[in-house]
Amino acid sequence: MPSPAELNEFQDRHVLITGGSTGIGLATAELLARRGARVFLVARNVDKLAAAGRQIEQAGGTVAWQAADVAERAALHAAMQAAEDGFGPIDGLFANAGTGGTFAPLTEYRDDVFDTVIRTNVTSVYWALKRALGGMIARRRGSILITGSLASERGMPGNIGYVASKHAVLGLARAAAAEAASHQVRVNCVLPGFIETPMLMQLDPNAPAQLIRDRLGRHVPMGHIGSAAELAELACFLLSDRSSHITGQTIAVDGGVLGTFIPR
Numbered sequence: 001m002p003s004p005a006e007l008n009e010f011q012d013r014h015v016l017i018t019g020g021s022t023g024i025g026l027a028t029a030e031l032l033a034r035r036g037a038r039v040f041l042v043a044r045n046v047d048k049l050a051a052a053g054r055q056i057e058q059a060g061g062t063v064a065w066q067a068a069d070v071a072e073r074a075a076l077h078a079a080m081q082a083a084e085d086g087f088g089p090i091d092g093l094f095a096n097a098g099t100g101g102t103f104a105p106l107t108e109y110r111d112d113v114f115d116t117v118i119r120t121n122v123t124s125v126y127w128a129l130k131r132a133l134g135g136m137i138a139r140r141r142g143s144i145l146i147t148g149s150l151a152s153e154r155g156m157p158g159n160i161g162y163v164a165s166k167h168a169v170l171g172l173a174r175a176a177a178a179e180a181a182s183h184q185v186r187v188n189c190v191l192p193g194f195i196e197t198p199m200l201m202q203l204d205p206n207a208p209a210q211l212i213r214d215r216l217g218r219h220v221p222m223g224h225i226g227s228a229a230e231l232a233e234l235a236c237f238l239l240s241d242r243s244s245h246i247t248g249q250t251i252a253v254d255g256g257v258l259g260t261f262i263p264r
Helices: 023-034 046-058 073-087 111-139 160-183 209-217 228-239
Strands: 014-018 038-043 062-067 092-095 143-147 186-192 250-253
Touching: 014 023, 014 073, 014 111, 023 038, 023 046, 023 062, 023 092, 023 228, 038 046, 038 073, 046 062, 062 073, 073 111, 092 111, 092 228, 111 143, 111 160, 143 160, 143 228, 160 186, 186 228, 228 250
Parallel strands: 014 038, 014 092, 038 062, 092 143, 143 186, 186 250
Antiparallel strands: none
8 A cells, every 4th residue: 555645746746648548558647646646648549548537537536638649740749738738847758658560570571560660669759758858857857757668678579660669769768867867857668578458468369368368477487467557556656756766777567577587
């Protein structure tokens, strides 16, 4: 259970979350709202955004949202402007939106898919960082969290666009952290492992959900896949003042996948 201080730790703080309508983004938004944040959600699907917003509002949270494809700079910037118009300066940014691309050997990977994955997973994060960081530096406070992946640290076959993009956002986070540190602004990267999200569960659309859980869980040292709520706890910590001396770091929520080797 969070302490009384933690329950109000985001009071009067504005946190913007891209990819905020489902999965990790929504779980984090719900937890932030419960702890007092004004949460602004950005995602492509307006119906899912509205449903997420209603869910947070019904729980007593303060939330607003705007549909935008983060891969379109004008749409992303318009959403960020709407967030600032409604809730004031952005105190926390969770750049979480992403796409998985397709699975194909590198020699057969389509160029247009590669371009889309890079634009969504990397270029949009660069745009969001650039848009938010100036104000944070001027105010000498702020925290930015970027969603990476196990693919930020490992080469994986069959999905070159996704792996390249997730390696790249780790570099963005580290470079931004180095520039922002002297201004008391922090930038970190979280690496989800096998976390139950719509993207993960759609890896095999024809398989029952429990079969996917069991199949992927066999690759996790702890024996099971994780939940979006478990990752949200870390995201909230890194966006909060409790992590005030942590920047330029990558932390995996993966049940031990990256840090251990267990022969099967």
